[in-house]
Amino acid sequence: MAVEIPKDSWPGSVKEVTLGATPAEGGTRSRTVTVGGETTLPFMHFEAPPPHPPAIAIEIKSRRPQDWSPLLGELWGAAMNAPAEWARQAEDADADLLVLALDIEDTVDDAVAAVQSVLQASGLPLIVWGPGQAEKDNELLVPVAEATKGERVVLGICEDKNYRTIVAAALANDHLVQARAPMDVNLSKQLNILISDMGLPLDRILMDPTTGALGYGIEYGYSVMERLRLAALQGDAMTQLPMIVTPGYEAWKTKEAKVGEGVPAAWGDWQARAIYWETLTAVALLESGADIVVLRHPESVQNVKQAIANLMTPA
Amino acid sequence: MALTGIQIYKLLPQTNCKECGLPTCLAFAMKLAAKQVELAACPYVSEESKAKLAASAAPPIRLVTLKADGHEVKAGNEVVLFRHEKTFYHKPGLFVRLKAADPDLAAKVEAIENYTVNYVGMDFTVDGFALQADGDLAAAIETVRAASKRPLILIGEPQALESGLGALAGETPLLYAADSSNWEAMADLAAQHKCALAVRGASLDELADLTEKIKAKGVEDLVLDPGLNAEGRRVNMATWLARATQIRRLALKKNFRPLGYPLITFPAEHQDGAGEAVHAAQHIAKYAGFIVLDTFAPELLYPLLVLRENIYTDPQKPIQVQPELYEINAPSPDAPVLVTTNFSITYFAVANEVEGAGLPAWLVVTDAEGMSVLTAWAAGKFDAERIAKAVKDFKVAEKVRNRTLVIPGHVAVLSGELEEELPDWEIRVGPREAVDLPAFMKQALQTA
Ligand code: SF4
Numbered sequence: 228m229a230v231e232i233p234k235d236s237w238p239g240s241v242k243e244v245t246l247g248a249t250p251a252e253g254g255t256r257s258r259t260v261t262v263g264g265e266t267t268l269p270f271m272h273f274e275a276p277p278p279h280p281p282a283i284a285i286e287i288k289s290r291r292p293q294d295w296s297p298l299l300g301e302l303w304g305a306a307m308n309a310p311a312e313w314a315r316q317a318e319d320a321d322a323d324l325l326v327l328a329l330d331i332e333d334t335v336d337d338a339v340a341a342v343q344s345v346l347q348a349s350g351l352p353l354i355v356w357g358p359g360q361a362e363k364d365n366e367l368l369v370p371v372a373e374a375t376k377g378e379r380v381v382l383g384i385c386e387d388k389n390y391r392t393i394v395a396a397a398l399a400n401d402h403l404v405q406a407r408a409p410m411d412v413n414l415s416k417q418l419n420i421l422i423s424d425m426g427l428p429l430d431r432i433l434m435d436p437t438t439g440a441l442g443y444g445i446e447y448g449y450s451v452m453e454r455l456r457l458a459a460l461q462g463d464a465m466t467q468l469p470m471i472v473t474p475g476y477e478a479w480k481t482k483e484a485k486v487g488e489g490v491p492a493a494w495g496d497w498q499a500r501a502i503y504w505e506t507l508t509a510v511a512l513l514e515s516g517a518d519i520v521v522l523r524h525p526e527s528v529q530n531v532k533q534a535i536a537n538l539m540t541p542a
Numbered sequence: 543m544a545l546t547g548i549q550i551y552k553l554l555p556q557t558n559c560k561e562c563g564l565p566t567c568l569a570f571a572m573k574l575a576a577k578q579v580e581l582a583a584c585p586y587v588s589e590e591s592k593a594k595l596a597a598s599a600a601p602p603i604r605l606v607t608l609k610a611d612g613h614e615v616k617a618g619n620e621v622v623l624f625r626h627e628k629t630f631y632h633k634p635g636l637f638v639r640l641k642a643a644d645p646d647l648a649a650k651v652e653a654i655e656n657y658t659v660n661y662v663g664m665d666f667t668v669d670g671f672a673l674q675a676d677g678d679l680a681a682a683i684e685t686v687r688a689a690s691k692r693p694l695i696l697i698g699e700p701q702a703l704e705s706g707l708g709a710l711a712g713e714t715p716l717l718y719a720a721d722s723s724n725w726e727a728m729a730d731l732a733a734q735h736k737c738a739l740a741v742r743g744a745s746l747d748e749l750a751d752l753t754e755k756i757k758a759k760g761v762e763d764l765v766l767d768p769g770l771n772a773e774g775r776r777v778n779m780a781t782w783l784a785r786a787t788q789i790r791r792l793a794l795k796k797n798f799r800p801l802g803y804p805l806i807t808f809p810a811e812h813q814d815g816a817g818e819a820v821h822a823a824q825h826i827a828k829y830a831g832f833i834v835l836d837t838f839a840p841e842l843l844y845p846l847l848v849l850r851e852n853i854y855t856d857p858q859k860p861i862q863v864q865p866e867l868y869e870i871n872a873p874s875p876d877a878p879v880l881v882t883t884n885f886s887i888t889y890f891a892v893a894n895e896v897e898g899a900g901l902p903a904w905l906v907v908t909d910a911e912g913m914s915v916l917t918a919w920a921a922g923k924f925d926a927e928r929i930a931k932a933v934k935d936f937k938v939a940e941k942v943r944n945r946t947l948v949i950p951g952h953v954a955v956l957s958g959e960l961e962e963e964l965p966d967w968e969i970r971v972g973p974r975e976a977v978d979l980p981a982f983m984k985q986a987l988q989t990a
Contacts, residue, residue: 228754228800230746233791273784294978409920441845442661443887444914446852449827450626457624482891482977483845489898493659495841503845507823511849514783514827533816534824537779542814 234274239462240266241518242430243278244469246324246381246403247352253377253401257350260323262433262518263469268456269516270538280539281513283528284324284354284521285317286475289333289341296485298501299523310341311348318349320525321532325351329367331358338367339374346375354381354405354471354521361389372396381405381433381471387418394425405471407435410447412454416465423465433519434468440477441508448472449515456516469518478505479523506530513538545598547572553591554584561585602793603802606738606763606831608635608670608693609714615669615693617765617804617831623790629856632804634830635669636846637695638838639808640686643677648685650838655690659844662861662890666847672697672718672834679706695740695806695834700727707735716740716832718806719767725752729759740806742767744774746788750800764803765832769812776812779824786829804831811836819846826850861886862912867936868893873902875943878987880972880979881929882950883910883918891976899980904942908932915950926956930963939966946987948972 243264248254264278291307306313314325327345329338342355355371357364368382369392383405385393390406397404406422408414415436423429436455438448458466478484484504487497494500505527509520513534522528545553551571562583564570573579574595581587581595605619615635622628638654640647651671658665671690673682675698683706686694694715696703703717719740720728732739739761743749746768753764768785769776777785786805792798807830809821818835819842825833826849835842855861865884870893882892884907896903908928910918918924933939933947947967949956951974960969973982 228747228750230750230792230798230801232746232788233795268787270780270783271787272780273788409917411921414920439914442848442852443891444885444917445849446625446855446857447917449853450624450857453624454626480975480977482895485977491659493657493840494844495839497841499839500841500844503819503842507819507845507849510820510823511827511853514824530817530820533814534779534820537814537816538783539780540778541780541784542778 232273235267235271236274237267237460237462239460239464239467240264241456241459241467241469244403244430244433246354246379248377248379248401252379254379255346255350256352256378258352259379260352265456265460267460269514272541277539279518280535281517282323282519283321283531283535284326284519285320285322285525285528286326286328286473286521286523287313287317287345288328288330289338290330295523296479296501297487298484298498299479302524309344311344314345314349314351318351320528322351322528324354324519325349326354326356326521328356329358329371331360331363333358333367335367335370339370342371342375346378352380353378354383356383356405357393359384361386364389365392368393369396372400372402375402376400379403383407384435385418385422387414387421390418390422391425394422394427397431398425398427403431403433405433405435406468407437410437410439410444410451412451412458412466415451415455416463419465419468429464429468432468433471434466435471435473438472438474438477438508438512440474440481441504441511442483443477443481445508445511449511452512452515452517470516471519471521472512472517473521474508474512475505475521475523475527478508502526502530510534545575545595547575550574550595553587553594555586555588557586559586597799602797603790603804604762604764605632606716606765606804607714608695608716608738608832610670610693611691611713613670613692615832620790620829621794623787623794625853626857629858630854632831633850633854634826635693635832636843636850637670637672637832637834638668639672639674639697639834639836641674641676642679642682647682648689651686651689654838655692657838657840657843659840659847661848661851662886664851666851668692668838668843670694673706674698675702675706679703680709682706683709695832700724700731704731707731707737710735714738714763716765716806720752720756722748722752725756726759729756729761732761733759738763738765740765740767742770744770744772746785746792746801750798753800753803765806766801766803767806767808769807776808776814778812778814779816779821782807782812782821783824783828790829805829806832806834808834808836818842822846823849826853863889863907865907865909865932867938867941868905868907870896870905871900871902873904875941877902877904877942878944878946878948878983879904879906879938879942880948881906881908881932883908883913883915883924885910885912885914885918888914888976892979895976895979896983899983901980901983903983904938906932906936906938906947915952919953919956924953926959926963929956929960933964933967946970948987950974
């Protein structure tokens with residue numbers, strides 16, 4: 228029996244967004260990374276092969292984090308004390324991109340020095356996150372944007388309360404932004420509209436729909452991503468942006484990943500569980516349309532890399 | 543797919559005898575299409591028409607139930623491609639495969655049978671066992687049944703499976719698998735012993751041929767294994783995703799009966815480097831009905847059980863707990879008062895942390911419409927007004943002498959407003975994550 232396979236064709240598509248700039252393009256990166264461009268649902272090769280594989284970013288910090296799981300502390304060791312060294316090791320661990328998260332304790336000089344040391348240590352395109360407090364984000368990200376003009380760095384994280392200054396800094400210095408809305412299709416659209424109304428072209432915006440870790444609300448983020456991608460394919464311009472999500476951050480703050488003692492025996496081996504937690508959160512989000520996943524543990528990076536290689540090449 | 547009134551009319555006697563209580567057969571057909579009357583009201587419908595009408599009313603993906611004494615695992619009867627369109631109904635059964643010839647079979651069955659893990663107040667277990675008939679199957683079944691009453695999947699060739707089926711009278715196991723070489727014997731076996739039957743093929747064309755032939759032999763509880771290529775190896779993630787999606791689309795959008803069955807998967811058999819856990823996660827997200835694991839490891843099972851629960855949660859119904867004042871570890875009137883939302887995952891994260899640390903506390907669970915702290919705050923469902931209202935409504939001040947109220951770190955911005963709403967209280971900003979609460983309570987609050 229010859230089964231006729233139903234194929235979807237969509238009027239809309241996702242924008243391509245390129246991170247980083249090589250010397251020829253006015254930056255210093257050894258290569259750029261382009262994501263997005265999908266014309267159908269994730270990995271439906273029989274309709275249209277995805278033009279770019281999803282990218283993996285490894286998250287590092289400007290100073291040694293105090294609240295990370297001890298498993299990560301043991302793993303990265305002394306590299307956590309120096310962002311440049313940490314960046315080198317993250318590149319060796321097969322990252323496509325780096326996320327440098329600035330700290331609330333950083334001065335402007337600290338932040339700029341950390342970003343510059345990372346750019347010198349690694350040729351990967353860079354995403355820089357402020358500490359996550361609106362005033363401090365603005366205080367640190369503006370000078371960082373100026374000091375890295377032309378690198379096509381992604382500045383984040385823009386939310387509805389702090390996007391103006393960050394978007395202005397991106398506009399003035401040829402950078403991109405990461406736009407985060409709290410797990411809601413309409414709030415995502417709204418923020419994208421506000422940002423593009425300031426004059427930032429859509430191909431310089433990454434959409435972050437926010438995600439929860441496995442067991443902590445992943446299903447909300449998962450479905451919002453599926454809905455955003457469907458809206459994009461149906462032709463809704465303000466949802467046609469590649470999606471960046473942070474399974475590493477979310478998974479590693481769960482008790483399952485963070486705590487090894489005094490937990491139920493039914494949770495099993497701590498290290499293996501923690502890596503599964505991060506890996507499975509990321510894999511589920513790839514299936515729902517993630518273009519960039521930000522991870523923390525090199526073993527999860529390898530797992531997710533294998534999954535992406537698999538998803539990109541039908542066999 | 544449901545028939546229209548006109549299509550139904552063509553299947554009726556067209557005599558307008560009125561015995562159904564309606565003036566014409568056409569009127570009856572219209573009412574039947576609108577599900578306002580029962581077919582049984584017409585005494586003259588032919589058997590052939592009845593069969594056609596019943597087939598058109600069947601769900602596009604057949605519900606297959608594996609049964610054993612007191613346990614059931616159902617798969618199928620799904621109605622959407624994306625969970626947000628409605629919900630996914632039947633969580634894929636998680637089975638662990640063991641070998642009949644394994645000398646440690648009894649011990650392994652016992653360990654798996656006893657595995658229970660609690661997630662937000664629910665106890666999860668493995669759903670059943672898959673037995674590879676590589677030895678004395680009847681003896682292996684006896685060993686399994688000594689420790690477990692869960693449903694079985696039996697894997698092997700027809701002769702080998704037959705030897706075990708006598709021991710499973712009254713149960714509905716799943717036989718794995720019929721293929722182009724053995725389907726007649728498998729179908730006979732499934733029919734004779736009233737089993738469900740898995741069907742495997744290297745393409746959708748081959749699967750559709752097989753299910754039609756097997757159905758013609760009277761076996762209808764079928765399960766598809768679309769995960770093999772022409773060489774008998776497992777396909778990789780991209781191909782599996784494509785096939786699972788195509789099968790579900792054909793069933794739901796085209797009402798294509800030959801592929802309207804739940805799927806069975808074997809995550810460990812895909813030799814493509816991605817690993818058992820990653821394949822199993824893909825199968826949970828994208829359309830598996832039964833998942834057969836080769837590894838029994840708590841650190842693997844727990845995240846898979848949680849992922850399954852999350853994906854199969856009804857998106858229309860946020861999982862909530864009752865908003866009220868909860869007592870943790872029998873708090874005295876001097877114990878601290880913590881505030882959180884009524885999203886059940888949030889509630890359990892906080893309650894488990896504090897309870898696990900043995901710290902007494904009062905927990906004010908506010909009505910945030912079942913949203914987590916950050917989401918509720920962003921949506922305006924967890925603000926100073928709502929928190930103050932909860933503190934007043936639950937009469938916290940009457941039960942508690944202490945006047946320290948701890949709010950989640952994520953909503954530190956609410957403290958000023960909350961101090962105005964609740965002038966008698968000292969508002970303290972706690973940690974952002976529940977996992978850091980015990981340390982905060984011990985250090986910052988000096989809770990004994
Ligand atoms: S009872 Fe049957 S045959 Fe008679 S009018 Fe009703 S539908 Fe027609």
